[in-house]
Amino acid sequence: MRRYPYYQELKALARDVRARHSLTSPRVLRSDMRRIYRGEGIRIDLWQYRLRGLRGAYFNDEFGPTVMVAAGLPSEPMIFTLGHELKHHLVDRDSAGRFCSESNRDDAIEIGAEIFAAELIFPEEDFCRQMAAMGVEQGQCAAETIVRLKHETTTTMSYAALAKRAEYLRFAPEDSLQAVKWTKLAEELYGEPLYKLLIRSRGRRHR
């Protein structure tokens, strides 16, 4: 398998899915994913039991296509995982099942699923357009830029995925965004999120 054309095909497929399901912004929600899954006839099973490295699994046999995803995943990783498993349904459905964890992350099929999920949530072209609108040129993207990008677009793509893409597209030097404490930086730039303030104020009230 030649990887580059394969990955390009997957990006085109992700854009096609976005168009078919009327996704117009980089803010893809769990409800959007549920709608897409319903449209594709895939059942989502939120697995209530603790999983260590396993994020999701795709099965397709005589009992129909199903995706198992860890119920405890926070919203953004869950959306990404559902996007990842959707690729297995659309492209790899002839194999009866696939699991997705740290142990097989380097497999081309798994990398392809990551690329598909990223493109499904935030297409590369839109990402580049947003960078241009923010006046960011090649090699100029700093951690603060990523936080600003996420804040302005309200995308549900994680900081880690945005950083990886910024490096891949050479907006940021290689490995320059790997050790960033994203939440801390976002709070420095935009203040604490509302839920944290509420928790604190409730704590004070109960003291």
Added chain:
Amino acid sequence: MDLFEHVGARIRELRTKYAGAGISQEALAKAVGVATNTISRWETATYRPTVEDLDKLARFFGISILEFFPREEEKEDSDIAALLRAARKLDPRDLVELRRYAEFRRVRGLYGGELRGKPGRKRKVP
């Protein structure tokens, strides 16, 4: 014996033989988070346990969910077996969960139509 009588008998058998001395309906009910009389009604096939209930019971007894059902002479599910072989690098605890999920969906696929969420009390025809 219909399917639910078989399942009920299996629950009773596993409960009464649990750890050699058996376990009371009350203790089992507490362990799986249901009312005591629910266990009794599952055992007498008055109520039908859901796939989720059976999964909880299977975890409690440390068995596969498939063991509640009559053993069928079916072909080994080679696709699932292949997946589980490919998943050998997984954390062993994740591998257990992956297998449980594969079995859970198999039971749901085979018996899901009969294993409804709502309890189905048997009514005597007057």
